Amino acid sequence: MTDWDDLRIFLAVARAESLSAAGKVLKLNPATVGRRVARLEEAMATRLFARSPQGYALTEEGQRLLVHAIRAEQAVAAASEEVRGAPGQLSGQIRIGAPDGVANFLLPQVTARICDENPWLEVQIIALPRVFNLSKREADMAIAVSRPAAGRLTAQRLTDYRLHLAAARSYLDRHPPIRTLADLKGHRMIGYIPDLIFDKELDYLAETGIELVTLASNSVSVQFNWLRAGAGVAIVHDFSLPAAPDLVRVLPEALSLSRSFYLIRHADDRRVERLNRFAELLALGVRRELARLEASA
Known part of the structure; x- marks a missing residue:
């Protein structure tokens, strides 16, 4: 046995x-x-x-x-x-996989509030720019930017989010003005390493016509810190802008992107009540936090 x-x-x-x-x-x-x-x-x-x-x-x-x-x-x-656990409270360990944009700028606040209300709960966030294998239980659930194409998985649409071009005021003060998308060709662009883009929904610069990325990383956090350092122009999540008041949108009327977040779970977990309850709290928390951040961006 x-x-x-x-x-x-x-x-x-x-x-x-x-x-x-x-x-x-x-x-x-x-x-x-x-x-x-x-x-x-x-x-x-x-x-x-x-x-x-x-x-x-x-x-x-x-x-x-x-x-x-x-x-x-x-x-x-x-x-x-x-x-x-106390009656009605969550306990034990729950692991979430997520791209590092949502992992850095949304999930810390949301999960901290959930843990405040459920003191026996332990939350782990794996922030990696890749697709998570829920069948092998790399995580209990994952947030993704597109629905899974295969596997015994369920996908719940969490919310839409917006992205815009942005740069630091210090960068814009030192470089020629950007009045049209064509002007971007004279500026240093920040973005993903092309062959490490793990989801087509993240290929933002393809929509601008800009092919040359001078500063590239597979990490949203690295790209964001280049922006904060005044190193160039990049497409960023609106919900990340409140974390860096020196960043301003560039050409918001000419380029505005919309994407969606999905909560991905293994189909077998529909019978696990604690994961169902946590997923509900997470979904509600992400929607509220994103709305709050985008309103203040």
């Missing part, structure tokens, strides 16, 4: 795809993690992982066990909430 601790280690390796990365999460020596995986495989009389120099990949049998291990994890979390 497999116990929860064995499944917990199995889940960590399945998600991290390596013993060392799983060991960091579990706070165990990688050799210990390897022995526990081998013990579980022996007990189940099957190979759960295919080993290679690239790491540990789930076998077909491992994929089948993953479904049951995730259900066990959800049951343990629900039991913990019932035992530890």
Whole structure:
């Protein structure tokens, strides 16, 4: 009979795809993690992982066990909430994956308020410019800028948001005026590294006709800090502007973009009440915070 601790280690390796990365999460020596995986495989009389120099990949049998291990994890979390949490409150750990724009400028305020009302709750935000694999439980839920095209996932539209060209006053004071979009060709542009744009919805500069990006990063935070330093012109989220009063919109009438945020969840999680309740609070909080920030931008 497999116990929860064995499944917990199995889940960590399945998600991290390596013993060392799983060991960091579990706070165990990688050799210990390897022995526990081998013990579980022996007990189940099957190979759960295919080993290679690239790491540990789930076998077909491992994929089948993953479904049951995730259900066990959800049951343990629900039991913990019932035992530890006050009636009506959330508890335990919830992990959110998000692009670093929303992760930096929206989620900290929203999740802090949720945790104020649910003191037993622990929230983790993974801020990475990529698509998250919810099937491997890299996160309990994720915020994305487009609906998923495949997988047993659900997508809830959270809200629309706006983006405009912006620059620091210090930059605009030192450079020729920008009166039309054509004038941007004489200015230093800040944007994404083209081959690292992980979603077509983020290819903002394609809509301006500007092809040359002098300062490029896959991180919105890096782009934003270049703007604050007066390094150039970039397309930014309106909700980020209140964080830097020296930034001003450029040609707002000529270029105004609209995008959407979606809350992505695994279909199996519809039965998990604590995640349903958290998702409701998160959606409401994101809408309210975005409206507040855009109104003050």
